[in-house]
Amino acid sequence: MARASVDVVVVGSGPNGLAAAVTMARAGLGVQVVEAQPSIGGGARTLDLGLTDVGLEHDVCSAVHPLALASPFLAEFDVPARGVEIVVPELSYAQPLDGARAGLAWHDLERTVAELPRGEGADWRRLLEPLVRHAEAVIELSLSDKRSVPASLLTPRGIAGSVAFGRAVLGQGTRAWDRALPGETSAALLTGVGAHAIARMPSLASAGTAIMLATLAHTVGWGLPVGGSQAIIDALVRDLRAHGGTVQADTPITHWSQLPRARAYLFDTTPRALVDIWGDRMPARAARALGRFKYGAAAAKVDFVLSEPVPWAVAEIGRTGTVHVGGTRAQMALAEAEINAGRHASAPMVLASEPAQVVASRRVGGLAPLWTYAHVPAGSTRDMTEDITRRLEQFAPGFRDVVVASRCIPAARMHEHNANYIGGDIAAGAIDIAAMVARPTPWLNPYSGAIPGVYLCSSSTPPAPGVHGMNGWHAARRALSQRFGIRRMPSLAPGS
């Protein structure tokens, strides 16, 4: 790459890299994005994996988007006005259980309460209703930069919402977690959501994840974009280009000297990758602090091609875009303990999404994609296709017969497709309580790259992993103010 000069370079084109790039370009700066992979979008790409000859597309990483629907960045960017339709299914998520039973979390809280087994509905309402009533506070708390308190949280409503959130997280984050949800179905239903953290259970980290995502299930919904996750990326890239920005694929960055001269560099990478790239210019103490960043447990991805929908024993499960296949609360806690101890679980936690059940156009030529991943120990080399098939057969007898093709990316090879997912750590860093409040370092500016003008903007920074662009937006705010003296954030509205 020629060492010309530009105002801003963003390394990595995931949702956070692009959120930062769009924000900087809209502030009137010249922005160049460079991406290692041949395709743009990082953890939000939708690609034809060549498993069929009909052009069937798979979400290679993210598939389901409650966080995109809750994101203040994407709300201001106004995704629907950009022609991106996110379809919210009536059934947010499901938890199959033995004996042809299932927990069902409907978008409608009252329907969920009504359909849970006797007594459990009231428990679910007691836990979730105060959070749903204060959903804005739950979102503000969950998607802030974890270093400042948003003004809206200092109002009586904000305080009430924060207390409700804190109480629920504490209740579900300790061994006393059965007290609020003693029933088997409701306990499993919430625990399946907490499994998105790939953390020890119970723990405050998995409880925080569970409470936040369960609240979104009954508010914004767990939507799936028409066209897959890539639709969100394509809208960001269109806006970036319309504001003069450029995107260059196929350009892995291993040393800062490969980059054009710029006044600000934002890295949609892990902190350790930043140290590899800038180590020879970085103060040694800061390099050590960033280099200590901890990776977490992992996932192995398996994409299937199906001739028919998954034959769930409970047919209603087919109405959701997200199924948490982990059995009971105790079984999931055991599975997560096993992988965190470095062993494969005897009955691994599996997440599954059949996008065509929510967005019919995802079915092509009579075939449909099934997105799955299983939790595995970090660095696992195991092909999980058979393990996931067996797990799904347990709750959907006959599943094997509808599989036409499949592809597994073992955890140890995830980094070949996205350098941020080291050893299969899809959260780009361990999710524990320390990480939730002080990720990636306890520094006052968590986006600092320890060199003037160098910033981190990836999901290794606050607030959290997921497709919401908030990490990139918060990082861009710091860079605009510190490097360009721009304190007013640019409008993100279409047409501006």
Ligand SMILES: Cc1cc2nc3c(=O)[nH]c(=O)nc-3n(C[C@H](O)[C@H](O)[C@H](O)COP(=O)(O)OP(=O)(O)OC[C@H]3O[C@@H](n4cnc5c(N)ncnc54)[C@H](O)[C@@H]3O)c2cc1C
């Ligand atoms: C299997 C899986 C399922 C998931 N499911 C969901 C879901 O359903 N919903 C949800 O909200 N989230 C989900 N996630 C998480 C979500 O995808 C990520 O949290 C999100 O994409 C993070 O965005 P990011 O921009 O920080 O990083 P990424 O999206 O990971 O993008 C980082 C980009 O930087 C590039 N890069 C890295 N290093 C370099 C380098 N040295 N030079 C050049 N380029 C580089 C990478 O190639 C990549 O394109 C899932 C992730 C995975 C892997």
